[in-house]
Each structure stands twice: as C-alpha cells, then as structure tokens.
Amino acid sequence: MKQSEIIAQLRENMSRAYAPYSKFHVGSVIRSTDGQYYNGCNVENAAYPLGVCAEGGAISAMIQNGSREIAEIYVMGDGDALVTPCGGCRQKIREFANANTQIHICGPEGLRKTFTIEDLLPFSFGPDNLNK
Template sequence: MTSLDTLFEAAKAIQAKAYTPYSRFKVGAAIATPEGQIFTGCNVENAAYPVGSCAEAGAISAMIAGGGRRIGEIVVMGEGKHLVTPCGGCRQRIREFAAPDTKIHIAGPEGIRKRFTLDELLPFSFGPDNLTDR
C-alpha cells in the first residue's frame, strides 16, 4: 500500500506543473490504487474557459490509461487558505471508480488539511450500481 506521505508528495510535484495562465490557481491530484500504483494529474486551463480540465480528471484519465480501475485514496492539493475540494463534476468522476468509504485527503502546501470519505462529499450518489440493479 502507498503511504500518505508519498501520495502527498506526488500531488505537490504535479501541482507545480499545472497550466494556469488565467487563474494562476494551481491544483494537483494524486491517486493511489488499491494495488499501490500512483497516478497524478494537474489542472489545465484554456482560453475558452469551459474547455479546461481539473486535476482530478487528469489523474483519473492517467489511472485508466495505466490500467487502473479503482481509486484506493486520493490527495487533492490546492493553493490559498481555503479547502480546495473536488468540484461537483470531479466528485462524480471519483464516484465512478471509488467506494463510498474511499478517503479523499484535501491538502495545502503545509500538509493534509482535512479528510473526507467520498460518501461525505457526495452523499446519496448515483453510480454504476444504479445501472446494474434495475
């Protein structure tokens, strides 16, 4: 299993690579699979604002491309003094590959600021089980 320190450092390293010429607000995300693989992503902005992508979406894409299918835990690192939790769309993206008790660690440069489960961030969520239990 991957240590939380390793996951934190991976999120911090990828955050520095974010492409944010408009907001200047860098976000990094690091996913650990249950098997211990780590996948990272950073936010990528675009002059046509809706076309940008979130760090969590990038990390999930990297995980899928690398053969992973389950999120064991995730660290999301943002800047500033406020918690930078996944947006609504990314909460749903995480839900696709995570269990309700999956740990989502919210970090700043100084370390982990708060921990949530997916169920705390996205209660009563719609997911793959809703489509197979018909």
C-alpha cells in the same frame, strides 16, 4: 509511498499545472486498489469549459494504465480554504470509488482534512444504479 512523499509529489504536480487564466494551481495523486500511483494537475484552456481538473487528469492516467478503482485520492491547492474536488470531479471520483474511498485535502503545508466520497457526494448516482 509515505505521506511525506505524496505531499512532495502533490507540490510537484501543482507546479506543473497550466493555469494562465485562474492562476489557481491544483495537483492530485491517486492510489489505486492495485497499489499504483497516478498524478494529475489542472490544465486550463482559453475556451474555459474545456479545461481539465487535476483529479480528472489523474483518473484518466489511472484508466489508461489499466487500473479501475481508486483506493484513495489526494488533492492540493493554495489558499486558506479547503480545496475540495468540484462537483464534476466528485462524480468522476464516484465512478471509480466506493462510498468509503478517502479524499485527502491538502495544502502546501500538508494534510488538512480527510473526507469519504460519501461525505462529499451523499446519495450519489453511480454505476451500481445502472446495474439494477
């Protein structure tokens, strides 16, 4: 999938978000290491802690479809500031990524900045810590 197609899909995913409380719509797209693409959007809930972030939704779709490793992930939100994954999502991404997995932060106009998961979650705790 071309980057322009991913950006269009991110916009579509944002438009499908359910965010009646925050009014802050987020979309995500994951490309797994087997070349498949998975979509996510945030889904809020009146019991605020029970909402689902866009990244978590895309990870769930990836796992449900049999993929287990994130090659790269795209995240899009509105506003002038970078919309990077929250702390919980950084840990969820880490579970299915390696230190060099790229996280592409986008705005409606396109790609803004790219990080690795190591940039966003340095010295992280992950599955490899439990296999020792």
